[in-house]
Amino acid sequence: MLREYIHALPKVELHVHLVGSASVDTVVALAARHPSAGVPTDRAELAAFYEFRDFDHFLKVYWAVQSMLRDRGDIDVLVTGLAAELAAQNVRYAEVTVTPYNHVLDGMPGDELLAGLESGRATARDVHGVELAWVFDIPGEKGIVAGRETLTFALGERPDGLVALGLGGPEIGVGRARFEPFFTAAREAGLHSVPHAGETSGPATVWSALHDLGAERIGHGTSSAADPALLAYLAEHRIPLEVCPTSNVRTRQVASVDAHPVRRMLDHGVVVTLNTDDPPMFGATLEGEYLAVATSLGLRKSEVAALAANGVRSSFLPASRKDELLAEIAAV
Numbered sequence: 001m002l003r004e005y006i007h008a009l010p011k012v013e014l015h016v017h018l019v020g021s022a023s024v025d026t027v028v029a030l031a032a033r034h035p036s037a038g039v040p041t042d043r044a045e046l047a048a049f050y051e052f053r054d055f056d057h058f059l060k061v062y063w064a065v066q067s068m069l070r071d072r073g074d075i076d077v078l079v080t081g082l083a084a085e086l087a088a089q090n091v092r093y094a095e096v097t098v099t100p101y102n103h104v105l106d107g108m109p110g111d112e113l114l115a116g117l118e119s120g121r122a123t124a125r126d127v128h129g130v131e132l133a134w135v136f137d138i139p140g141e142k143g144i145v146a147g148r149e150t151l152t153f154a155l156g157e158r159p160d161g162l163v164a165l166g167l168g169g170p171e172i173g174v175g176r177a178r179f180e181p182f183f184t185a186a187r188e189a190g191l192h193s194v195p196h197a198g199e200t201s202g203p204a205t206v207w208s209a210l211h212d213l214g215a216e217r218i219g220h221g222t223s224s225a226a227d228p229a230l231l232a233y234l235a236e237h238r239i240p241l242e243v244c245p246t247s248n249v250r251t252r253q254v255a256s257v258d259a260h261p262v263r264r265m266l267d268h269g270v271v272v273t274l275n276t277d278d279p280p281m282f283g284a285t286l287e288g289e290y291l292a293v294a295t296s297l298g299l300r301k302s303e304v305a306a307l308a309a310n311g312v313r314s315s316f317l318p319a320s321r322k323d324e325l326l327a328e329i330a331a332v
């Protein structure tokens with residue numbers, strides 16, 4: 001019953017990585033395009049390969065997918081596969097994180113990447129009824145050069161649907177502040193700032209993302225819960241957190257969904273949105289995240305709807321589209 005209610009709510013997804021979104025079906029399609037990649041093409045074998053074992057295994061799956069992305073056709077397969085998964089869950093809009101630096105480093109020309117994103121986005125809209133926008137993110141572990149290249153690519157190409165600059169990868173030893181010039185330039189050019197912070201390091205990283213990078217939303221922000229002053233700041237300034245509970249469990253940042261500090265965030269008035277990060281690789285779905293949190297916290301339907309509404313309000317959709325989706329949520 002709660003499951004049906006969650007399905008009926010129109011939802012948005014604000015934190016999902018394009019490569020990490022590849023489902024088994026998508027990988028079957030990619031492996032058929034690239035038999036020499038050595039990725040299993042048999043569905044059952046691939047499903048076993050996909051079963052989450054530990055973080056190293058997750059990275060193995062992630063890089064196996066990444067290795068099969070070579071041209072616009074591959075990107076199109078990936079984007080349309082994600083759109084089908086989203087549509088099946090009544091997700092209407094997603095801001096999808098793409099890491100151009102990694103694709104170009106792996107030998108894909110930038111214009112192939114952009115052509116695949118654009119054709120996939122058109123199919124998502126026309127065939128699946130899902131609107132997609134892009135966050136171009138800097139792989140932080142690759143340093144300043146990745147920041148510079150990502151910014152240059154983003155502002156030089158400025159593809160349709162690009163809404164924000166992100167920052168991902170490990171946090172320990174990769175201070176947010178060193179990326180300040182790129183975020184400043186991106187914001188001056190009209191892009192939003194949505195860095196990961198507080199996923200694998202403490203609240204100081206979140207403070208840095210806010211002060212140094214002008215973060216308008218925080219990717220994860222899990223460790224914010226350890227700092228009451230930070231929670232108060234996030235609540236006061238209405239800076240949403242992109243919470244990805246299953247991802248945090250899988251990467252062992254929290255012991256279980258029940259142990260996730262999402263209740264503490266909500267109790268402090270923080271705007272919490274629910275998201276999946278790398279859904280099939282972590283065995284997550286957006287509906288599953290809503291269900292897990294609602295069950296764990298014993299939420300009423302109105303509180304579940306409020307989480308869906310938080311997602312809509314925290315998105316970079318135009319105000320008129322937000323109003324339409326909020327009206328639909330209210331009607332459910």
Ligand SMILES: [Zn+2]
Nearest residue numbers: 168196219277
């Ligand atoms: Zn992420």
